[in-house]
Amino acid sequence: xxxxxxxxxxxxxxxxxxxxxxxxxxxxKANNELFxxxxxxxxxxxxxxxxxxxxxxxxxxxxxxxxxxxxxLQVKVDPVIAEGDMQAWLRTNxx
Numbered sequence: 490x491x492x493x494x495x496x497x498x499x500x501x502x503x504x505x506x507x508x509x510x511x512x513x514x515x516x517x518k519a520n521n522e523l524f525x526x527x528x529x530x531x532x533x534x535x536x537x538x539x540x541x542x543x544x545x546x547x548x549x550x551x552x553x554x555x556x557x558x559x560x561x562l563q564v565k566v567d568p569v570i571a572e573g574d575m576q577a578w579l580r581t582n583x584x
Contacts, residue, residue, distance in 0.1 A: 509571035516578050517566050523552045524564040524582075559584045 515535065522531035529549045538544040556562055561584040569578040 505573065509573070512571045512576050513569040516569050516576055520564050520566045520578075520580060523548070524555065524562060527552075527556055529553060 519531065519535055522528040529552060532545040532548040532552070536543075536545045536548050540548075559582070563583050565581045565583075566578050567581075569576065
């Protein structure tokens, strides 16, 4: 029984780790697509209307405003930290 529990725990950790890595990659991609490339349509792909009360339209408005104020805006995201369903990141803005 102990071995089965151990194997299940390892599989669960693998799945959690994989999801955390996917979340990290999405954060980097979203920042790159929205801020660096100005691809506002990407917001429709990743943000739902009920996203923290700030659906895709609010995200687009925010990014558009930033890019208008800083036409040469570039962002770098590092580090990205993920634990379970929580993520945090540091975004450095230049331009």
